């Protein structure tokens with residue numbers, strides 16, 4: 001299906017199938033709403049476009065997923081961060097996981113029957129991800145995993161986790177698994193963010209037995225998987241997030257007066273710049289290009305735009321963020337995380353300096 005045709009058909013369908021969320025904005029309600037939206041979009045076929053037939057997809061270019069997510073974000077049907085987890089995790093499970101595993105589990109996620117999480121960061125390993133210490137030791141045909149993850153978004157709702165473990169020293173000693181979260185030995189302890197939501201969690205793994213056929217790739221392929229996964233996090237996910245940020249800028253514009261045009265204009269420009277950059281990334285994906293360190297530019301532009309949109313709200317709506325209890329306050333606080341998750345702003349700038357501009361280590 002052509003992109004324009006797909007967009008029109010999705011819009012027509014959404015116009016006649018009301019998936020609007022209820023008034024409850026709690027995380028439980030957002031996760032339930034996400035499942036409802038995914039289920040309906042999957043059953044109607046829309047959620048299956050852009051994914052290969054091997055995982056029950058209907059094929060077509062990946063850009064169809066960007067278009068669908070943009071419509072979902074623009075209509076505010078689901079929170080864009082949790083909607084986009086699919087884009088972060090599924091491409092790597094398809095390209096690295098055993099085909100039979102991907103065929104069985106990916107449809108469960110796409111259809112909203114399951115939620116998954118990403119177990120990369122550890123208490124001592126965030127920016128320096130390659131120093132992770134969660135251990136996996138071979139025992140018969142299984143692997144026994146012991147260690148701790150942290151900042152694992154939505155772990156308390158997740159049925160499965162894309163988990164990075166250490167099986168040998170160095171970058172070449174990192175191995176990835178798709179682990180069932182109900183396996184004995186896994187304990188999830190939610191953590192509260194400063195915007196007041198238990199969005200992420202600590203995950204403790206004590207002698208967790210993972211079958212060998214849950215390995216994604218071969219022993220030692222985990223670093224390559226992580227490097228493949230992160231650019232996905234910065235392509236289609238970002239397209240969805242930018243669509244969401246435009247809804248916030250429109251909302252702000254409706255709440256303030258004409259004299260505020262210059263500040264709104266600056267925020268619009270930052271957002272438009274991020275969108276143009278993201279458009280180029282979408283094009284490269286569509287042309288079959290491999291995404292790499294250049295997506296660090298997308299990350300810096302998006303985080304800058306996101307924070308500027310909410311800084312502008314803080315400036316133009318005096319007291320709303322400091323004293324109010326509207327969604328401006330919670331979203332402003334959450335926007336501070338934009339320069340941390342998916343790789344901090346400092347690390348992105350290091351990557352741009354070293355790998356794109358070849359400026360050397362210092």
Ligand SMILES: Cc1cc2nc3c(=O)[nH]c(=O)nc-3n(C[C@H](O)[C@H](O)[C@H](O)COP(=O)(O)OP(=O)(O)OC[C@H]3O[C@@H](n4cnc5c(N)ncnc54)[C@H](O)[C@@H]3O)c2cc1C
Pocket residue numbers: 117118119120121122123124125126127128150151152153154200337340341342343344345346347350
């Ligand atoms: C909302 C949110 C959701 C998240 N969800 C997940 C998830 O689902 N799964 C997951 O695995 N992780 C998740 N994370 C974790 C995220 O990936 C890490 O927070 C991030 O990689 C930074 O790691 P850290 O917190 O350990 O900070 P650190 O790496 O300790 O960094 C602390 C500070 O030092 C700076 N710094 C570190 N090294 C350097 C350097 N070499 N040069 C210059 N400055 C440096 C950093 O920029 C930062 O300012 C999430 C984080 C947030 C905020």
